[in-house]
Amino acid sequence: MEQATFETNIEDVKPPATSVGVIGWVKQNLFNGWLNSILTIFTFVVLWKIVPPFFRWAFIDSVWNTTGQACRHAAGACWSIVSANYRFIIFGFYPYDQQWRPFLAMMILFGLLFYSRNRKHWKKSLGYAWILGLFTMGLLMKGGLFGLVPVETTKWGGLPLTLLLSVFGLTAAYPLGVVLALGRRSKLPAIKVLCILYIELIRGVPLISLLFMSSIIFPLFLPEGITINKILRAQVAIILFTAAYIAEVVRGGLQAMSRGQYEAAESLGLNYYLTMRLVILPQALKIVIPPTVSILISAFKDTSLVVIIALWDLLKTTQSVLSNPEWMGFSREAYIFIAIFYFLGCFSMSNYSRKLEKELSAGEESR
């Protein structure tokens, strides 16, 4: 108590101007607090209005394992649409008794992705593991060897297709984008102009039109009798599209590098390739991790656009379940289920990028 009084006295001794300032400061904060409390109360009201009813709908009044008919009498969510159709949603038209194959392939993919998270594992052996894994996944999906029944790619669908398009789309687009960015900054005019043309043309066109071109226009130019797999064409369109965006982001990173870094590398006698690989790109790519991941995330979601060229990806299989009369009208539940898949994919990407960024800047402080 005495202490407090003492401090108050000291406050009193201070010049009036400061006191006024303090009062003003307090007032302003009080006012601010007021506004904040109103906002807080408002937020709580909104949450109260939304969360409990949603919880009730999703978990208490919901039905989980019934027929579509039974669902119509339930007050809550009809999760039965997922439990009854999950095999079709996930695997599409892949032969029912063979669906363990895409399942196994996806497990291999997840395993490899998970193992690759740790940078300490980035060795040559991991590269071989990926090559072996890719080969096994391809074999599992396509079959035709070792007694596996061949499955036409037209029957591929659902989650394996979405993963195929996005994982390969992103991993191929990234290096291509880096090469394009370097090309755009090249001193050789021909390469530079080609890269600028490519980037600006692709960026000036929506992905949908690229997909249309790849599926409808492109085959017209092919000679009679030659067809290129539809999935492959969509895949290429996604890669080309994403690479153009990545190129521009990487170019931003390259421009952020100081002239001194190039000069220091060059004056050690490093050639262009080594300068880029050892000095410039490691720094530039690290700078642009956040925008790059944004592009990768949006590319991952954009793979769902392949529905317009009649590829049965995860979204399309879900939609087709909804057109079944038995399950018509339960789109909320079905789409929430799909949204969870996409969210998990996107969230792990952004999470991983943050982890990577932190690791790469460990011990390193800004100059």
Add this chain to the structure above:
Amino acid sequence: MNEALEKNMKYRSSDEAMIEIIDVHKWFGDFHVLRGINLTVHKQERIVICGPSGSGKSTLIRCINRLEEHHRGRIIVDGTELTNNIKNIEKIRAEVGMVFQHFNLFPHLTILDNLTLGPIWVRKIPKAKAEEAAMYYLEKVHIAEQAHKYPGQLSGGQQQRVAIARSLCMNPKVMLFDEPTSALDPEMIKEVLDVMIELAQEGMTMIVVTHEMGFARSVAHRVLFMDFGQIVEGNTPQEFFDNPKHERTKLFLSQILH
């Protein structure tokens, strides 16, 4: 200055030419930055170049390892002429060490990795050997205990000493210094100059662009004064400082020596 150093400094450089610069001109756009430079640097010779800013002194030494391209004349480094031949340029750069005003260490690599990058990738020396050599040179610039830190964790003076060690790891035949102490806080200048003096004692061929006149007086065989893209005057430090011939040199010295 100790006696041994003094003795060493008096030792005349060899007559063999290390760098020959013959009538070199360079333009930045319309700006005529180098106007007919003629200079021969002998093996083990130490040259200090001074002059007002914009006089072309940095540009001149940057031409020697082709960070800048000269437009007329010839530059011959250790018998190899600098042309557009990229292989020649890379070869010369590996033989010519360069120390920059702003250090230009690679911030994403540890000090040790900064030092071994050139030896491993350009000289193709095995990693273990390169690291051994790197530690030797870090020892030499009195900074071995920092080997596993990153450049951002070091002071300016320490960074510049690392930069010198990085150049030395390539076993260069010539060392170029482009205002090595200009970006440093005053209390750190001495530690860098001391390292450069030690280097001079060992007979390294050096071209130093600097305004550290004490260093020039004690270390240089020749001091050159540049102005308006020309070498106005070049002489032994003694003559240069005590008996400058040219008016512009006198004016510059009066400004810089107070």
